[in-house]
Amino acid sequence: MTCSCSVLVVDDDPYILQTVSAILNEEGYAVDTAHSALEAARSAARTHPEVVLLDIHMPGLDGVRFAKELRARDQTPKILVMTAYNARKLAREIGADGFVDKPFELRDLVGAVERACGSPSPASGTGPRAVERQ
Numbered sequence: 155m156t157c158s159c160s161v162l163v164v165d166d167d168p169y170i171l172q173t174v175s176a177i178l179n180e181e182g183y184a185v186d187t188a189h190s191a192l193e194a195a196r197s198a199a200r201t202h203p204e205v206v207l208l209d210i211h212m213p214g215l216d217g218v219r220f221a222k223e224l225r226a227r228d229q230t231p232k233i234l235v236m237t238a239y240n241a242r243k244l245a246r247e248i249g250a251d252g253f254v255d256k257p258f259e260l261r262d263l264v265g266a267v268e269r270a271c272g273s274p275s276p277a278s279g280t281g282p283r284a285v286e287r288q
Contacts, residue, residue: 159271162203191220232270
């Protein structure tokens with residue numbers, strides 16, 4: 155797959171960050187990574203990603219506050235929550251475009267990013283989409 159969609163992956167777990175980045179790079183996405191929400195804020199300001207794949211529970215600035223700050227800056231990437239803790243609820247709370255439950259299957263992760271890269275804008279009001287396991 156060749157894709158021009160840019161994705162920022164934000165997670166404090168280096169293994170998850172490396173794995174997700176490798177998977178999405180292999181699928182043809184332009185991937186940037188950040189180990190913290192503060193690093194992600196700097197990266198997003200510089201690169202303006204189309205999709206942010208966001209862990210919620212991180213030390214310091216957490217994913218919830220990061221998402222709110224990102225939206226307050228008029229940056230409107232699609233946000234996909236990636237967490238093991240109430241992903242659906244957290245996605246809804248922050249106005250995310252979707253979520254991926256950890257642990258996730260490869261096809262679930264790639265499918266969520268594919269949908270985010272091709273789905274309507276966050277202003278459509280459709281709410282977060284679940285990633286259904288087959």
